[in-house]
Amino acid sequence: MSQFILRRLIESVFVVLVMTLIVFFGVSVIGNPADIFAAQECDQKCLADLKARFGLDRPLWEQYFLFLGNALRGELGNSFQHGLPALQVILQRAPATLELAFAAVLLSVVIGVPLGMWAGLKPEALSSRLIMAISTIGFSVPTFWVGLILIMVFALWLGWLPAIGRGQTVTILGIELSILTWNGLAHLALPTFTLAIANIALIIRLTRAGMREVMFTDYVKFARAKGVAWSRILMTHVLKNIMIPVVTVIGMEFGGTIAFAVVTETIFSWPGMGKLLIDAIEVLDRPLIVAYLILVVLIFVVINLIVDIIYSILDPRVRLRAAQT
């Protein structure tokens, strides 16, 4: 196991390196942030000074090696816009995004798994067909559209929920959480649902497919023949087996949800990391963009590791194979 983790880590270092290379040069090819930051009254000399101050006048490869050298010492550079270490700026806003992502994944499991099981158990029932039809729609509609429609219905027409922003927060262990207050929950509801809707559809479909497969396996038939209670068959035997693909997907989607909640955060003015990324791209805040993407790669690596570990808990075959090698 430790060997496996080590190999994963070495791989991820390589991924991070390649990623920095692509992002660094990619962002620099787009344009020069000084051209955007400078006031129009800032004349040619003032513009040249600005570039020199941020080292943007040096050759690109030199800038890159400077960046790499600093990165090895753990410094990812200061955000141009905020003037603070890029990582600090991102981490300040991480709790808001993590909260949103957790809530969304939780919601998609709580709604998706039971509905999917039902649809798999009674594939011919009208309710199951309805569930599947809705899941197809949930899959197909774009997030920003869902977000705007939700705002229109629940915030403007019905007036039940606030349209934008994060609600009242409570600080626990130095982290601000909005999930613990009513006001916070009300603000959380719409963005969470927007972010969850595609995942709910995905999990319904996966669970249903898993159900259809597992229900016809020998061990289920045997259990039924033995007269084991339905609830026990479902909860112990079936659920464990269908969870394996679901866990993988939840893991992947969780990473994606954290990293790219961009659209949802922009629509709902959610003060998280995704909105930060969009604003950073807008003004070519290179240190911030690079730091953000490094963080995202690391999040994915960690999540994949966790998924692999959960696998071995759910599926004894994985454990046995690992023990043999």
Place this chain on the structure above:
Amino acid sequence: MRLMLHIAFVVLTALSTPVWAQTTTLTIGVRSETASMDPHWSQFPQDKQVEDHIFERLVAMDHNSRPIPGLATSWRSINDTTWEFKLRENVKWHDGQPFTADDVVFTFNRLRAGIQGAIASPAFVLTNGNKRIEKIDPQTIQIRTDGPFPTMPEEMSFFSIVAAHKAANVQPSVDFNNGKATIGTGPYKFVEFRAGERVVVERNPDHWGQKPHWDRVVFRPITQDASRLAALMNGDVDIIDYPQTPDLPRLKQAGSRFAISEIASDRVIYIQMSFRDMEPFVRNADGSPAVINPLRDVRVRRAMSLAINRDAIRDRIMGGASLPTGNVVPPGFFGYSDALKVDAFNAEQARQLLQQAGYSQGFRVTLHGPNNRYINDQAIMEAVAQMWTRAGIQTDVSAMPRNIFFTEVIRGDPMSIPGFDVGKFSVWLSGWGTATGEATYTVRGLLESFNPEAGSGNANWGRYTNARVDSLSRKARTTIDANARLPLLVQATEIGLRDYALIPIHFQVNNWAHKITLVHRPRVNERTYAWDVSQKP
């Protein structure tokens, strides 16, 4: 008896509390997020408009961007190279300390030393003319320059004064964001800055000026246009900036719970072109490279201007929110020329002019421009392209995000090397706001020849050159007497624009949408201030 008194007291308190406890809060939904509370950190309007609630400048600006007394009550030029400013007396910082000339000197020194990490500090204002400050007495300062400097009052409205006893030895930006150094003299005091979420300020009861209506002001950034409008309609915010033009008619409708405030801004939208012998994006009608760039012929440029139907752009694209123009500074500004009329749409005359210039077959151009910088920028470009194509100039449009566009237009050409910038495009759409409220910077930046030494022509990316414009503009820049300077600026503008150094289209009309119970008096300089908003009586 005591019981009676007690009851009376309780009843009275109960009756009066709601009145006393009622604090009025104004929540403003803004398009862009404030990056920092350090007033010397950036030049972004979204940062400035928030800071202006807390900090003040020596010279303030009225609604039409004319200089009015701020922390300085009066100013005059003593001789060709010296300006004297009298400071306002009995002004207190938010912590009760008195404001004096030392604070102004400190601010100059802070800017001169450079703000560590700042992306665009206003320090260039001090470099410009090599401004040196001297304290004469606690209420008087003098500023000396290397040569005559007529726009000193306007430039003193570029940056805020910070407190010497608070802003010394602090971490730039950081200590302003956490409130440690955010002690100003302005009508509002700093309460809270939460990056990306909100900025909160509360009224300063000891401010010298007129008392603003609101006890508390909250700025909330809402980037998404549709969400910003939704937040207004939902009651989350009271007023928003930049409502989208397609929404305006609905908001203006009778019976709507909302109202629009609008004003023609100082931002002119124009088409600029490049004057090299051969242009990469100008070709003959048959697709071969056009040798001797047709754009060099003033008849061609005039034809391009006449072919644009500015009224149609205003009515069909801008939802009425534009002011067609033939000028570069808005009406009422120092340097505005009455003689420059809007070119009336005349496709026939445009075709004739092209014929006279020898382009009866027309030619082809690509019109470049940003798609997220100005109001409806891409739609304007598409409309112009259609109008030109109809007049015989086959036009393609290439719109791109502003972060790509501005680098490319300044130095996108492969010939570009550091210190010798060459732009990539041949014809493009751009904009310029006359932030100083007068034309000196505008003429110098847009019409004067490109010259890094003199700092002129820094937005003249097409390298238009006209010796008469240059000499008039340079003379204006050293003429302190306003009465003598005005004709120079007007003349320079008239010569440049009659020669079509650029083709003005319109001034953006800026809109704000707010609850119908509010009154908002907008400003030409695009900023939103809480004291411009009040409750309808």
